[in-house]
Amino acid sequence: MQPIKKIESRTVVLVNKDIDTDQIIPARFLTTTQREGLGAHAFAEWRFDKNGELRSDFVLNTAAAADCKVLVAGDNFGCGSSREHAPWALLDFGIEAVISTSMADIFRSNALKNGLLPIVVDENTHQFLISHPGIDVTVDVAARELRFDAQVIEFELDDFSQYCLLNGVDELGYLLEQQASIEAWENERS
């Protein structure tokens, strides 16, 4: 994983609540044995019409959304299936941070492990961001701050995940260092 210190981008807004991982990446694209290339199918049901053409009325297809790395979405983002294909698809599509009032547990955990930042903000901040699509924001991982329009909002990010993000460390490496304890635990109980 690459270290992630800061994300600077305009936002794109998807107001829907309870966006589930079946919307982020529909099941029919899960037969892959790779993690690359899923961005082409991100939000497939909403981005494409029956004939497979891009729907010009869907916000992610608009010119304003091009190159946006920060997605602002409605409450309870990422609910449903545990598929890690969801953060893989978002990252491959170019999204590096998602902002919402709440995030489903498994999605949040999957996102952090792949360097996609799940940012939970309060109602007021959320409302402001929803009503100002395209605003320039900065996500500062070291400071755990979301900055826009002269506002500074702190967001929650546990120390361990922050350390992993800032240093590009993956959790597997950390777990492998605990082997001795794991072995001792196993021996004690068998």
Next chain:
Amino acid sequence: MTTSRQPRTLYEKIWDEHIVVPQTEHNPAVLYIDLHLIHEVTSPQAFSVLRSRGLRVRRPDKTLATLDHSTPTKADLLYSNMPPGPAREQVKTLIANCEEFGVPIYDLTSQHRGIVHVIGPEVGATQPGKTIVCGDSHTSTHGAFGALAFGIGTTEVGHVFATQSLLQRKSRTLAINVEGALRPGVTAKDLVLAIIGNIGVGGGTGHVIEFRGAAIEQMSMDSRMTVCNMSIEAGARAGLIAPDDTTFDYLHGRPQAPEGSEWEKAVQRWRDLVTDTDAHFDKSVTIDANAVAPMITYGTNPGMVIPIDGVVPENGGDKAFNQALAYMALEANRPLLGKPVNVVFVGSCTNSRISDLREVADVLKGRKVADAVRMLVVPGSQATKKQAEAEGLDKIFISAGAEWRESGCSMCLGMNGDNVGAGEYSVSTSNRNFEGRQGVGARTFLASPATAAAAAVTGVITDPRTLA
């Protein structure tokens, strides 16, 4: 012996028992995993990580693989006849990976194969007090046995492969007390849909739910599994039910359950797996089982649910709500009863066990599936299929005009070619009515097996209690 220990919840007892390295202010805990279930969709990338880093599966003996998500349910398409394409590649990849890493697998020819959350309990691998994970959100199902069971992502599948452990932070706890008794004709599925309708699809986020109370204690294991299965639909990390004699009776004699004196010792241990009196839950909700009716969803998430004789609610200007109704092509303030349906699906890890199939057979016996309806009955496992056939249920399904299939996830997520067509309405015993879940443009009503069967024979949404 007396201990001055603080009273603990069931969740806390299992958690404490599996801590390899405790959680600190900075670092998550290292939690030991007793059983790792895997399937073809969420494992290939994790095996690739092992390979690229020169690692092995640490405990193949605590790992169990099955094929379910992308496998065909038509017998003539199974085995070596699986049509070429990415699904076949995925199946072959899992078989090859299991061989390379020494992981036991119930492959396409195995008697034990089936939906991962159906077979774990069926073979007795799911046991009280265990920590159980799978790259699948409905791992919560196994919580019905008093096991701490939760879904993980593929990166974590790799972590468990390599270390048999996970980095975890402790969850908050939510007690759902279900008082009273379910009325006749009302099932576990109706109860869990009512609970999700009550607390909302995000109501359990960050929490482990413990289902408690008289109505839960009276339930069979099949019903408890249905309830825990859908905990994730309320956003919960896991669902739990304290083990009791019902649990032990279910497990006794299953292939992977302890035997002889080991069994006695295990049961003695398991009896301690209850929440202590006075233990603290972060949140509590009480549900009156007597007030629950057969439930059915009308929208595009499982929280959008009403009693079957209710009307579709209205929610003024809420854009997402209106989008859901538009997707379903339904209008507010109208009943669902009498609405024609195109497809009925009985299956999925929520409702594909033998008791579910018996309920459906009870309705179908001596009746016909309505002409305009296509009905699919997909058992949760090959063993369930065999049992159903031994009881003659298959003959009832087939002579009523339903299709009787091999086990698998099938129309629950429409990965294997079993789909609901665009714009079609299905009544489904599965767990998710998300847009496109059962096929592009498919419109799903989630309900119990009895309600699904009632819709199949009448061709319209029907209160199963009105079919005598």
